[in-house]
Amino acid sequence: MAMLKMKRINIYALIDHCDDILETLQRRGVLEIENVDIEDSVFFKEDTSSIQAQYLKSSKTAQRAREILSEYTKDKKSLLSSFKGRKPLSSSEYEKLVESSNDTLKAAYDIVSYKKNIEQNEAEILKYEAQLDTIRPWLSLDVPMTFSGTASTTAFIGKFQGKKSSADILNSLAEVAPSVEKFDIDIVSSDENQTCVLILCADCDADPLSEALRKIGFEYPSYQSLVIPKQREKEIIRHINNRKGRILENENNIKSLNRYKAPLDFLEDYYVMKAERYAAFDEASVSNNTFIMTGYIAENDAIKLKHYLEEHYDAEVELEDSDTSDTPIKLKNNKFSEPVESVLATYSYPDRREADPTSIMAIFYYIFFGMMFSDAGYGLVMALACGILILKFKNMEPGLKKSMKMFFWCGISTFIWGMLFGSFFGDAVSVISNTYFGVAPPAIPGLVVPIWFNPVTNPMKMLMFSFLLGIIHLFTGLGICAYNNIKHKDYLAVLYDVISWYLLVGGAILALLSLEMMGNIAGFTLPPVFLTIGGIMAGIGAVIILFFSGRESKNPIKRLLKGMYGLYGATGYLSDILSYSRLLALGLATGVIAQVFNQIGSMMGTSVIGVILFCVIFLIGHLLNIGINALGAYVHTNRLQFVEFFGKFYKGGGREFKPFKINTKHITVKEEI
Amino acid sequence: MSDFLANNGGVFFALLGAAFATFFAGIGSAIGVGKAGIAAAGVLSEDPSKFGKVLIFQLLPATQGIYGLLVAFLIMSNIGIIGDPVEITGLQGLLYFAASLPIAFSGLFSAIHQGNCSVAAIGTVAKKEDQMGKALILPAMVETYAILALLISILAIFGINAM
Numbered sequence: 001m002a003m004l005k006m007k008r009i010n011i012y013a014l015i016d017h018c019d020d021i022l023e024t025l026q027r028r029g030v031l032e033i034e035n036v037d038i039e040d041s042v043f044f045k046e047d048t049s050s051i052q053a054q055y056l057k058s059s060k061t062a063q064r065a066r067e068i069l070s071e072y073t074k075d076k077k078s079l080l081s082s083f084k085g086r087k088p089l090s091s092s093e094y095e096k097l098v099e100s101s102n103d104t105l106k107a108a109y110d111i112v113s114y115k116k117n118i119e120q121n122e123a124e125i126l127k128y129e130a131q132l133d134t135i136r137p138w139l140s141l142d143v144p145m146t147f148s149g150t151a152s153t154t155a156f157i158g159k160f161q162g163k164k165s166s167a168d169i170l171n172s173l174a175e176v177a178p179s180v181e182k183f184d185i186d187i188v189s190s191d192e193n194q195t196c197v198l199i200l201c202a203d204c205d206a207d208p209l210s211e212a213l214r215k216i217g218f219e220y221p222s223y224q225s226l227v228i229p230k231q232r233e234k235e236i237i238r239h240i241n242n243r244k245g246r247i248l249e250n251e252n253n254i255k256s257l258n259r260y261k262a263p264l265d266f267l268e269d270y271y272v273m274k275a276e277r278y279a280a281f282d283e284a285s286v287s288n289n290t291f292i293m294t295g296y297i298a299e300n301d302a303i304k305l306k307h308y309l310e311e312h313y314d315a316e317v318e319l320e321d322s323d324t325s326d327t328p329i330k331l332k333n334n335k336f337s338e339p340v341e342s343v344l345a346t347y348s349y350p351d352r353r354e355a356d357p358t359s360i361m362a363i364f365y366y367i368f369f370g371m372m373f374s375d376a377g378y379g380l381v382m383a384l385a386c387g388i389l390i391l392k393f394k395n396m397e398p399g400l401k402k403s404m405k406m407f408f409w410c411g412i413s414t415f416i417w418g419m420l421f422g423s424f425f426g427d428a429v430s431v432i433s434n435t436y437f438g439v440a441p442p443a444i445p446g447l448v449v450p451i452w453f454n455p456v457t458n459p460m461k462m463l464m465f466s467f468l469l470g471i472i473h474l475f476t477g478l479g480i481c482a483y484n485n486i487k488h489k490d491y492l493a494v495l496y497d498v499i500s501w502y503l504l505v506g507g508a509i510l511a512l513l514s515l516e517m518m519g520n521i522a523g524f525t526l527p528p529v530f531l532t533i534g535g536i537m538a539g540i541g542a543v544i545i546l547f548f549s550g551r552e553s554k555n556p557i558k559r560l561l562k563g564m565y566g567l568y569g570a571t572g573y574l575s576d577i578l579s580y581s582r583l584l585a586l587g588l589a590t591g592v593i594a595q596v597f598n599q600i601g602s603m604m605g606t607s608v609i610g611v612i613l614f615c616v617i618f619l620i621g622h623l624l625n626i627g628i629n630a631l632g633a634y635v636h637t638n639r640l641q642f643v644e645f646f647g648k649f650y651k652g653g654g655r656e657f658k659p660f661k662i663n664t665k666h667i668t669v670k671e672e673i
Numbered sequence: 674m675s676d677f678l679a680n681n682g683g684v685f686f687a688l689l690g691a692a693f694a695t696f697f698a699g700i701g702s703a704i705g706v707g708k709a710g711i712a713a714a715g716v717l718s719e720d721p722s723k724f725g726k727v728l729i730f731q732l733l734p735a736t737q738g739i740y741g742l743l744v745a746f747l748i749m750s751n752i753g754i755i756g757d758p759v760e761i762t763g764l765q766g767l768l769y770f771a772a773s774l775p776i777a778f779s780g781l782f783s784a785i786h787q788g789n790c791s792v793a794a795i796g797t798v799a800k801k802e803d804q805m806g807k808a809l810i811l812p813a814m815v816e817t818y819a820i821l822a823l824l825i826s827i828l829a830i831f832g833i834n835a836m
Contacts, residue, residue, distance in 0.1 A: 346805060346807065347806060347807070459827060459828060459831055463824075463828075578821075579817065582820045586820070588743070589736075589823070593742070596743075596746050599756075628732065632736055635733070635809055636813060638810060
């Protein structure tokens with residue numbers, strides 16, 4: 001339960017060391033940089049946006065080249081590769097890659113230009129193929145398509161729409177121009193869409209024939225080959241093969257650069273890192289020889305950084321306490337509760353002046369998740385899966401690792417609750433034993449019989465237990481509210497806002513439990529004396545709330561009205577407590593659905609096929625159940641934390657600490673200190 | 674006819690209850706999941722990397738159908754349609770029918786509205802990916818009422834059983 005103490009840090013250094021200092025800061029990732037707003041006769045701001053753009057362009061080129069490489073060569077990518085995380089490089093590896101960066105960049109440009117060449121050739125092939133399509137109907141023509149006739153004849157080469165025979169054309173022509181007689185029609189090709197023809201006539205008839213042809217729908221082709229179509233076809237095919245050859249050559253060129261895959265990944269990140277260093281530098285103020293940087297840093301990192309910078313770069317580092325509301329928040333929790341920080345972050349970071357609720361929340365988080373998921377088998381599967389992934393992929397991204405750890409603990413909790421409630425893949429052990437061995441299984445506690453009780457057969461007990469946990473959860477929330485008030489030395493608020501509610505809600509519960517009516521539901525009754533005690537407690541609480549919850553109002557009537565409204569908040573507690581019934585409902589849902597699948601599976605009979613079907617149904621059914629109920633448990637655990645728990649005390653609104661760090665996709669640099 | 678119902682009506686009404694629970698809650702979930710799925714597919718066309726996130730939103734309204742299935746299964750195993758045959762009276766059958774109504778109708782309407790809410794939440798995630806946690810809570814609020822209905826249905830069925 002801790003927020004780290006933050007310091008404001010000012011770094012003054014010579015501009016010669018600027019590059020090194022920025023690189024140090026980036027690698028350590030401990031400093032959140034803030035804009036220095038000094039501009040006067042000495043200090044000014046430098047604009048590095050053009051340099052940044054240059055680096056980002058190089059990075060993009062490397063990325064593009066890498067994509068092209070994976071297009072033409074196989075990438076080894078497994079299903080689990082998203083867990084792998086970034087590759088850590090040692091300083092020497094890093095230096096080596098930096099040295100060869102120019103070579104890599106040249107390769108990147110080469111790859112991109114090869115690809116461009118391929119694309120050009122592909123476009124040309126398309127063009128030639130289109131030509132080939134238009135020329136195909138003319139292949140049996142034995143003169144060039146521009147052939148206009150011999151010394152005494154004129155040739156018309158063109159086409160008609162639709163399928164036509166020479167008789168059809170003759171008839172049409174006879175109708176339009178009966179006077180023209182000396183001509184010869186040669187059908188070159190004919191199909192459903194068009195009829196290609198060569199018409200030869202004497203020069204003297206050329207003009208009237210041309211006119212007549214136009215009338216009956218003769219068209220000149222859009223593409224005319226200058227040579228005999230057959231020959232042109234050969235030329236085109238040669239061109240296409242030629243282009244294909246060039247594409248192959250370029251592809252081989254690209255493939256030959258396969259070894260650059262890893263360096264290209266590095267290069268992409270390297271230039272992004274460089275660009276980001278310049279972006280950070282934009283925040284500093286510079287003079288001709290010096291520069292100033294400022295920002296926030298956690299106290300425990302501050303001293304180390306100060307020493308390092310002062311020793312290595314002659315810098316002057318100034319630290320001062322920072323407790324303003326603008327100071328960013330960095331959380332620090334133990335291994336057990338740290339994973340839940342991300343859940344807190346999805347709601348809001350805590351304000352600097354309130355307590356970090358992570359560690360308390362973590363306990364309830366795991367408990368509630370386990371109760372809703374409540375199956376030992378499912379818990380085991382989840383904990384094992386997360387545990388193995390965490391162990392197998394050491395470089396997993398920190399965010400993902402946190403979630404994995406969280407679900408690991410949730411799985412453990414689920415396992416424990418499952419044993420307590422006697423659910424192991426539903427009633428799998430009993431079903432298998434009864435169906436296939438014909439005997440009831442031995443009463444193994446946890447797997448067959450519950451260690452505590454079975455919520456399916458005793459739901460009221462479970463409901464009461466859920467409400468009890470809910471009340472503890474809510475009261476803990478109120479307790480944190482009291483803690484915050486004490487921290488601010490607002491002791492009266494503890495009485496008015498916290499103790500009053502303890503009295504009212506606690507008293508009301510005591511009184512209710514001593515009523516006979518509630519006794520029927522709960523299964524027990526408190527002695528009648530608790531009715532009096534509870535009543536008095538609730539009365540005192542109600543009076544305090546009535547008179548003091550509106551204490552900021554000076555006007556007594558207004559104050560009383562606000563008090564009454566405050567008292568109305570009691571209904572909120574009622575609905576809050578009832579809300580915890582979801583612990584029972586979701587727990588039952590998991591258990592009963594699991595039983596449904598087991599039962600369906602066991603209906604398949606005891607033959608070999610039956611057993612196989614049982615296995616299939618068992619696998620699919622339980623996977624489905626795990627998926628849907630893990631989602632439900634996750635969402636509703638969050639809801640209980642955010643709405644019921646945080647509603648009692650949490651303000652939030654803090655700003656997350658976002659240090660200047662290596663912000664890359666493929667690699668990180670191991671810091672050797 | 675009335676004799677026939679008095680003698681055999683119990684199991685009929687109970688099964689009708691089971692049918693109601695799966696039928697109405699299932700319709701609700703189908704509508705809700707369908708709507709959310711359409712919105713999710715739209716987001717994927719712009720940014721396929723959000724698949725995991727929008728899938729969760731699509732699945733949120735799926736639970737009501739499962740709650741319906743759960744109640745139906747409980748009723749069916751209590752009246753002996755699944756498992757060992759049990760004799761039940763006409764009154765018990767009617768009571769089972771009544772017990773199925775909360776999840777049937779609460780499931781129907783809450784799933785539809787949860788679907789609408791999921792659609793909006795998918796829009797939130799499409800624009801602001803980091804607001805996933807908050808966006809998830811809003812549709813989950815709607816589910817509360819399905820859970821309450823499920824609770825009453827289950828408690829009622831267990832109660833009838835003990836009668």
